[in-house]
Amino acid sequence: xxxNPRLLxxxxxxxLAAALGLCLLTPVAVSAQTAPTATELRLxxxxxxxxxxxxxDYQSDRLFEIPVKTTMTTPGDGTTLLRQSLxxxxxxxxxxxxxxxxxxxxxxxxxxxxxxxxxxxxxxxETVRVSTFVDPTHWTLVHSETGDDDDAPADIxxxxxxxxxxxxxxxxxxxxxxxxxxxxxxxxxxxxxxGD
Numbered sequence: 421x422x423x424n425p426r427l428l429x430x431x432x433x434x435x436l437a438a439a440l441g442l443c444l445l446t447p448v449a450v451s452a453q454t455a456p457t458a459t460e461l462r463l464x465x466x467x468x469x470x471x472x473x474x475x476x477d478y479q480s481d482r483l484f485e486i487p488v489k490t491t492m493t494t495p496g497d498g499t500t501l502l503r504q505s506l507x508x509x510x511x512x513x514x515x516x517x518x519x520x521x522x523x524x525x526x527x528x529x530x531x532x533x534x535x536x537x538x539x540x541x542x543x544x545x546e547t548v549r550v551s552t553f554v555d556p557t558h559w560t561l562v563h564s565e566t567g568d569d570d571d572a573p574a575d576i577x578x579x580x581x582x583x584x585x586x587x588x589x590x591x592x593x594x595x596x597x598x599x600x601x602x603x604x605x606x607x608x609x610x611x612x613x614x615g616d
Contacts, residue, residue, distance in 0.1 A: 557582060
């Protein structure tokens with residue numbers, strides 16, 4: 421038993437500091453345990469959006485931007501997201517791209533089919549993980565897959581960040597199996613929510 425008042429004061433201060441430390445750490449642990457799946461976060465994107473698609477042209481190595489309007493819906497099954505985008509590629513050149521994604525939340529994957537008039541449908545199977553989660557309107561997901569870029573096999577990474585009513589999707593590519601220094605910008609989509 422401590423009889424020195426100074427030691428009692430120090431030990432009481434240490435106990436208070438330890439208790440405060442536990443209080444500060446506890447919400448972080450609870451948040452990590454209760455963070456939504458990537459699928460739940462993606463389904464929160466249902467609504468109408470507008471913005472731009474910026475892409476790197478390989479011939480000129482210049483960034484081009486075109487307007488885009490996107491509507492995301494779900495049939496309500498908890499795993500399917502339908503994305504319909506209208507790109508304005510100049511006067512009289514509307515381009516519709518419709519993508520249907522079916523997620524497997526347990527596996528952390530998303531299988532998609534994209535359709536564009538006059539083109540062969542594109543299929544993808546990617547892993548999707550939650551990189552950062554603050555709350556349902558502030559998070560980052562990372563999508564990864566192996567596919568093709570500029571007619572060559574490539575690793576493809578899409579970083580999707582929701583910041584309130586602003587959604588930013590950045591696509592990067594690298595030759596299959598290359599190290600992290602090989603990632604290069606391919607395109608980005610900047611969207612702002614315009615309605616439900």
